[in-house]
Amino acid sequence: MIFPIQELSIDKINQIKTMTKLRLLEKATRGWQRPISNYVIREVVFGDSTVTDIYDIEPRTAVSAGIPQWAFDANDLTADDLSSVVKAGEDIDDDAYIGFYGFFDLGLEAGETTGAADTPPSNGAFVSAKFVRGSSDLDFWQLEHLYSYDYVMGITNRPVIYTSDEKIDIKVCCTEATTDKFAGFRAYICEPAGRNISPTLGPELRAIYGVDSLDQLPLEEQKKVAVRAGIDPLTEVTPAMVDDIYNRAVQTLYQMVVDAGLANSVIEAKENYIIREAVGGDKSDATDFVDFDQSATAQTTGQQNWAQDASAITAGDLSSVLASGTKVPDKKFIAVIGFADKTANPSLIGMSLNDGAGMKEFWQTEHCYVANAKGGGLSQRITYFKQNSPFDIKMNFKVARDNFVIPRILICEQYGDVISSA
């Protein structure tokens, strides 16, 4: 069964998401026999083989080649028939585990992330979906009842799980087949840590649990940490969850000050350091101050706000939106907890956080634009960067034009840098 998300409590939605993640971890670790720390969870990416960055499942026909997005090409659809939308013979990557737990439709007016003021595709045409594994029909969702509500998102209480190397097909039925459908599935993938991302769990493990690695925690605590993954739409986080994110970030940032040898204790760190939101912009021309310089060309000269100039963006690619060689300033520490988007008709589909060694975090963000066209999300898995660490944010937009995406970053710095001590 699949429920309109409006008919579920936030607790229930999070319970389903958490249990899906646990199921994937259980499969990956062979019933908790392998170390949980060997695996990470993130959102599934639907994209063809010409995608430059991450893609997990290939469409039969890509609506736009090279753009990793949830979309179904009209060429693959036959009206009133369940039609395969996944590449023939597609299988799950080796040692990867995928769980589908919901559906969303971005094709409604103001919802589709086209990045341009075009005519919305016909809406309400989506009827049903079927998950196929080889010759087995794993599940079937009739989706029409989701369209009673202002935005279309469904969550199932019977997630569909695919295991490493299994054959996968998804069939969808629509009442018409002349326009591409900008709809997709809520899904998580569990894969080996380091294959695509290497989250920065260390600082928080030291600050919150007093251990250096996940393996040192009791199994149940390991599970709690490991299921903090993905980017949650703002409509799916409770005030308690936000409080938990900020609390962990603050405790960890102060511990990082201590770990760097800049204070003898967290108490001393709190006496000398303060935390605020980080500012992006045109560092060389700003009247006041900017923490992180946004790419070679400023969207507006002297900007003291987060904005991505079109010249920095390659549509469909994770494009660096900070100036080349950006580092976290000396004696400063940052925690990245999510993003907001002020762009009119936005087109952000993916975002990554990187240091000198590679990708620490990746969020596929499409599902964060369903309930609210402006979009935004928070991640329970916080990404930390210490002083002098190389730091880059990459964003994947469907259209290379100016955007106004705000990474939600907390920066810990000494009193006197920006805010005086008294």
Place this chain on the structure above:
Amino acid sequence: MLLKQKLARLKQGSNKRVVRSVQRVTPKPVVRREETKKERAVPSMYNLGTEITFRD
């Protein structure tokens, strides 16, 4: 071991066993019942309303 000693031990043991079995059996169900009540009183994140199952 002498047969006499064996018999003496068996005799002692059998007497003790009766006592022990009474002591062991009685408290255990009480503890279990309390734990069950606690679990029901505080629903965990795995147990909220409509059952969640998986198709795998």
